[in-house]
Each structure stands twice: as C-alpha cells, then as structure tokens.
Amino acid sequence: MIQENIDITRRHTFGIATRARAWADYSSVDELRILLQEAHKQQWAYMPIGEGSNLLFVKNYEGLLLHSAIKSLNVTTSLNNEVLVQAGSGWIWDDFVAYCVAQGWYGVENLSYIPGTVGASAVQNVGAYGVEACDVIESVTLLATDTLKECTIKASDCGYGYRTSHFKGDWKGMYIVTAVTFRLSTTPHYTLDYGNLHQWVGDTPTLQGVRNAVIEIRRKKLPEPHELGSAGSFFVNPVISREHYSKLQEKHPDIPCYEIDEQRVKVPAAWLIDRLKWKGKSLGGAMVYPEQPLVIVNTGNAKAGHVVQLAQDIAFSVLMEFGIAITPEVNYIY
Numbered sequence: 083m084i085q086e087n088i089d090i091t092r093r094h095t096f097g098i099a100t101r102a103r104a105w106a107d108y109s110s111v112d113e114l115r116i117l118l119q120e121a122h123k124q125q126w127a128y129m130p131i132g133e134g135s136n137l138l139f140v141k142n143y144e145g146l147l148l149h150s151a152i153k154s155l156n157v158t159t160s161l162n163n164e165v166l167v168q169a170g171s172g173w174i175w176d177d178f179v180a181y182c183v184a185q186g187w188y189g190v191e192n193l194s195y196i197p198g199t200v201g202a203s204a205v206q207n208v209g210a211y212g213v214e215a216c217d218v219i220e221s222v223t224l225l226a227t228d229t230l231k232e233c234t235i236k237a238s239d240c241g242y243g244y245r246t247s248h249f250k251g252d253w254k255g256m257y258i259v260t261a262v263t264f265r266l267s268t269t270p271h272y273t274l275d276y277g278n279l280h281q282w283v284g285d286t287p288t289l290q291g292v293r294n295a296v297i298e299i300r301r302k303k304l305p306e307p308h309e310l311g312s313a314g315s316f317f318v319n320p321v322i323s324r325e326h327y328s329k330l331q332e333k334h335p336d337i338p339c340y341e342i343d344e345q346r347v348k349v350p351a352a353w354l355i356d357r358l359k360w361k362g363k364s365l366g367g368a369m370v371y372p373e374q375p376l377v378i379v380n381t382g383n384a385k386a387g388h389v390v391q392l393a394q395d396i397a398f399s400v401l402m403e404f405g406i407a408i409t410p411e412v413n414y415i416y
C-alpha cells in the first residue's frame with residue numbers, strides 16, 4: 083500500500099516540485115488503521131492529504147501522506163423534506179456537489195467547483211457565495227490517530243468558524259476524517275444574496291442553474307488548478323475593530339467591509355492587496371493572479387521560497403499601509 087520516495091508535484095495544486103518520503107491511498111477505515119500502525123511503528127511523521135488544494139509544501143515532506151479513497155455514500159434518513167447523506171472522505175468535493183444537485187438536494191450548490199475532497203471540506207469549513215460547509219454538515223466521522231477508534235462528532239462540537247475548525251486548531255493531528263454527514267433539503271431554497279449570483283441566475287432560479295452560474299463565475303475569476311498552479315485564496319479576510327475601520331475610512335473612504343458584530347467588521351483582503359497594486363506582480367515563478375489579487379499562482383517554475391517571500395512582502399505592505407496583519411489561509415507544510 084505504501085509507495086516510498088515519491089514525486090508529489092502533481093498531487094498538490096500549487097504544482098511546485100516536491101517529493102515525499104511515502105504516500106499511501108486507503109479505501110477503508112481498516113486500511114487506514116494498518117497504515118497508522120505502520121507509521122507509528124516506523125516512527126514516521128504522517129499527514130492526511132486530499133487533493134492538496136490548500137497546501138504549500140515549503141520543503142520535501144519527510145513523512146507519510148495518507149490519501150483517502152473512501153468513496154462510500156449512504157442516505158441515512160429521508161424525512162420532513164430533509165435528507166441526511168453520509169459521504170466517504172475520498173469523494174472529490176465537486177463530484178459530491180454535482181451528485182446532490184442531480185438528486186434535487188439543496189444546500190451545497192453554492193459550493194460548486196471548489197477543489198478538494200469531502201474529508202477536507204469538514205476540516206477547512208469551505209465556503210463560497212454566502213454558504214459554508216458547516217451550514218449543512220450534520221456530523222463528522224473520524225478515526226482517532228492514537229487509539230485507532232472511530233467516533234462521530236456533531237457539527238456543533240467541531241468549533242466551526244470562518245475557514246476554520248477544531249481539526250485545524252486544538253485537535254490538529256488527533257483525527258482523520260473518514261466520512262461526513264450532510265443535512266440537505268429536498269424543498270427549494272436558495273442563497274443568492276452574495277456577490278452577483280442573483281444577477282446571474284435571474285428571478286426564477288433552479289438548483290442546476292445556481293450550480294452552473296457558480297461554476298461560470300468561478301471559471302472567470304479563478305485559475306484552473308490543472309492550467310495554473312495555486313492554492314486558492316492565499317490569505318484569510320481579516321477581522322478588525324469598528325474603531326480601526328473608522329480610522330481607515332478617513333484615508334480610504336471606499337474601503338469595503340462585511341458586518342461581523344457590534345464591535346467588529348471583516349475587510350476583504352483582496353481589496354487591501356489590490357489597493358497596494360500587487361496584481362500581476364511576481365517574484366521568481368510566483369505571481370499575484372491578475373484577475374484575483376488574493377490568489378498567488380505558480381507561473382511554471384516557482385519554488386516554495388518564491389511564494390513564501392511574495393506572501394511575506396504582500397502581508398508586510400498591508401501591515402504598513404493599513405495596520406492590519408493578514409494571515410495565510412494556505413497550510414504551510416514543513
């Protein structure tokens with residue numbers, strides 16, 4: 083099951099030349115247990131990986147990458163216009179979304195075309211067009227990496243927040259997601275009030291129409307991973323105090339924000355970066371994507387160091403001009 087000393091350049095979407103000590107695909111929880119036992123025995127570091135679409139390998143990975151190929155699908159309940167569907171962690175996220183849309187299940191259509199896997203969606207709390215995975219996740223099924231026992235945790239206990247969860251924080255390394263259960267609706271309801279989605283779908287939306295619109299908009303704005311390497315949005319949108327925001331408005335009256343609560347607002351990192359004219363600027367093989375300044379792309383021969391340096395330079399300039407510390411959304415892997 084284990085392939086050693088492997089080239090993983092094409093197994094993460096940045097496409098930066100990288101090798102790993104070992105790689106293994108597993109298609110059942112029992113296979114995953116065997117792999118974890120082996121990693122413990124060999125005293126290898128290990129890490130779950132999906133499509134590698136939110137990773138920056140800063141150097142070669144000196145451990146075992148565990149790749150889920152668990153593609154189970156179970157409709158556990160269908161009641162009161164709702165369906166509970168459990169998908170294995172190895173499903174490609176967008177295949178899962180396409181399947182749900184084809185079944186007439188509402189809830190994940192706004193998350194169409196996000197790269198990655200079902201397993202990672204529950205770790206990252208993926209989001210787009212006003213919907214986050216945690217809005218529809220019912221529970222997450224996991225394998226504990228120390229006891230090798232399976233457990234299921236309710237979404238309300240997973241610490242979900244904007245692009246985060248306990249799996250990325252306090253619980254990092256403790257669990258591997260093996261399946262995710264989603265609560266979807268069989269009656270039409272849409273979330274169209276984000277960006278220009280309403281404009282695209284018109285006043286008589288359909289489930290498939292929303293999916294098609296999201297895909298079309300995303301294709302215009304974001305690089306296709308197989309054409310131009312990237313890890314999507316490089317930085318998280320920062321949350322700042324209203325006081326800080328008011329001060330910034332004095333110099334930048336057009337600075338946008340989204341309401342968070344009475345004390346805080348969220349500022350689009352893309353706007354901050356754009357205002358500082360980073361679009362299209364490059365360092366070595368790393369470039370700020372001209373269509374979307376939140377994305378750093380690999381123009382072909384980028385090294386991880388180029389991306390790290392460019393990201394640091396961007397963050398420093400944002401800090402100097404706006405007094406805001408922007409942090410990477412991308413997971414740096416050492």
Ligand SMILES: Cc1cc2nc3c(=O)[nH]c(=O)nc-3n(C[C@H](O)[C@H](O)[C@H](O)COP(=O)(O)OP(=O)(O)OC[C@H]3O[C@@H](n4cnc5c(N)ncnc54)[C@H](O)[C@@H]3O)c2cc1C
Pocket residue numbers: 095129130131132133134135136137150171196197198199200201202203205206207208209210245249257258259260304305306307312313314315413
């Ligand atoms: C072009 C592009 C556009 C993007 N657009 C969006 C967007 O609109 N919204 C958004 O939220 N994200 C977006 N992303 C980021 C990315 O698609 C998501 O973060 C996605 O969930 C990553 O999935 P993955 O399978 O590739 O995970 P990976 O990148 O392989 O891993 C991400 C993290 O999850 C962990 N992980 C992976 N699988 C498991 C598992 N089974 N159990 C436990 N931990 C696991 C990894 O260890 C790592 O810490 C985009 C990326 C790209 C390249």
